[in-house]
Amino acid sequence: MFEPITIKDIAKALGLSTSTVSRALRGGYEISAETKKLVLEYAEKINYHPNPIALSLKERRSHSIGVVVCEVANNYFSQAINGIESIAYNRGYHVIITQTHESYDREVVNVQHMASRSVDGLLVSLSSETQDLSHLKYLHDKGLPIVFFDRVAAEIETHKVVANNYKGAFDATEHLIQSGIRKIGHLTSSWYLSITIERLEGYKAALAKHNIPFNADYLQHCDHGGMIQDEVENAVKHLINLPDKPEAIFVAGDRLSTGCLIALKKLGVKVPLDIAIAGFTNSDFAELFSPPLTTVRQPAFKIGQIATEMLIQLIESKYPVTEFETKMLDTELFIRESSEFGVPIVQ
């Protein structure tokens, strides 16, 4: 279909060999200034661009980095992706985004496809289904640079970038407690995800600090991280139908928070009159909600940036890196009306 210009065309036109042209183009010091100029000008004139596929085949690298997230239709991840691109773009890397839709199988396929396409490194946030890490471990052991962000893998030793989930959850829960609420439900994702564990601990710690016993009935897991609205709705129903029903729910995920509000609205439960809500979300619209939603917001853009910087550093390191680091960034608590239990909303 295309007849792109190759180094051969230049060589032929200028009566040179392909290697001379190649060297001239990449500024090899052995080439005379004259020839160099000739080649460069001609290449410019006919708008020559090297074929990156040929380069990848030769160099076994592609100047691109692969990203694995569950969904781009998620405020946290779309913001993180923007952070990733802002760095990658300036450093000459292209970004390939793939979605797992919270499916382990999809994650494996995506990771393998990107590896076989010679991505230079991977930025990974695990799917909510992922427990077996061998697909990543294998590549990592072979030397493929991987940086985890958000949902990280404990058993793979590499750089990781996360929000301070423990503190974010602690702050939100304590805020609810300080508003006079003692019965606080917790709606969260699959039990084995790093973020789930950390946020649960923060929640428990806040309860403990204020001498509130942890009530296992108040803990609800949605294994699909809010992707399946029915799952969320059932979890919410369970909570509000408890004999000793909670006065607030602390929600531990972006999709879960919005899903929870939609479920409550559908069930006719008024927020925060009947139940108060505070949740993790990076939605820009939390303040537009009815009622405006109390949120824990993560520095998603920054997390994306830092993870990308770390990855590029790994990629470009001349020596195998053995010292790894886990960067933790603070979340921010935005207190809005949704957490004021018992108060009706009037605009």
Place this chain on the structure above:
Amino acid sequence: MFEPITIKDIAKALGLSTSTVSRALRGGYEISAETKKLVLEYAEKINYHPNPIALSLKERRSHSIGVVVCEVANNYFSQAINGIESIAYNRGYHVIITQTHESYDREVVNVQHMASRSVDGLLVSLSSETQDLSHLKYLHDKGLPIVFFDRVAAEIETHKVVANNYKGAFDATEHLIQSGIRKIGHLTSSWYLSITIERLEGYKAALAKHNIPFNADYLQHCDHGGMIQDEVENAVKHLINLPDKPEAIFVAGDRLSTGCLIALKKLGVKVPLDIAIAGFTNSDFAELFSPPLTTVRQPAFKIGQIATEMLIQLIESKYPVTEFETKMLDTELFIRESSEFGVPIVQ
């Protein structure tokens, strides 16, 4: 870094030539059933996967399709992308997503990069800055299959998939009129985008039908399609500060709609008490807003699916396609409280 298994390894291990192995793997009919079985089983056993880069270099195609959108952090586009992936994945294509952030330069870079990476085709929604189409025209003339969706290019003849923007805008505007409002502002994107033009025409047609003269003061363009909140805020300010200020605003874009609500909230203007709002958006949260937002919703997922089917059909067509089609899908109007001018909101 990697030492992936190649066809050579199999050949060596089995005492065959690489060409025999290659033929056996792709089921060449000249190969004896015996050899074929031998090769296939061994390949399976050592987990052989052909190197897609080598294939791309040879075949000049990559089994991947490139997507150009302004932003993934946009409900419409993230849903469209899910539609795209749902088809591409099943047909054996991988999807490469790029964002323009509404920048023409970024669009050119992204398109060229994907072309040089031998994407088999392109799914394009133009950036709000794009007026010059030569970067796409060039590739299209060379035979690269391109399908436009959402923001389409009039001057490039190919398949296109769009929502019925005219009717969507007409319906929303007429709904406002039928609610008793005659002074309706219109907040929209750059004047040259296809969606802007179509939605403006729908808006004007509804006014005309009800004998309301078009007032140029009521028309506000945000050239960055809602990406820059200040731009939105200024446009909103302009409208509410008019001596004969509108009683409603019909907003013609996803980011614009939410941006407009945020601006009004910041300016202390109550919706719909002081001003009614109806807008294009694919947000799943429109019903959670305060007040719940009257929206025109596009079948984004379906649009993504159809565009992808059309593109794959172009890619796989044996003969050059000369008959092109523009598919138009209906929007849906969701009437909620935000369009009830003069009514205060009580939850």
Place this chain on the structure above:
DNA sequence: GTGAAAGCGCTAACAC
């Protein structure tokens, strides 16, 4: 039915 060899676009070791 199978193997040898060329070639996709490029780079680099090795001539001269």
Place this chain on the structure above:
DNA sequence: GTGTTAGCGCTTTCAC
């Protein structure tokens, strides 16, 4: 300073 050649992994003539 420049040309020749081999090779990245694969497919595909062309021989036999």
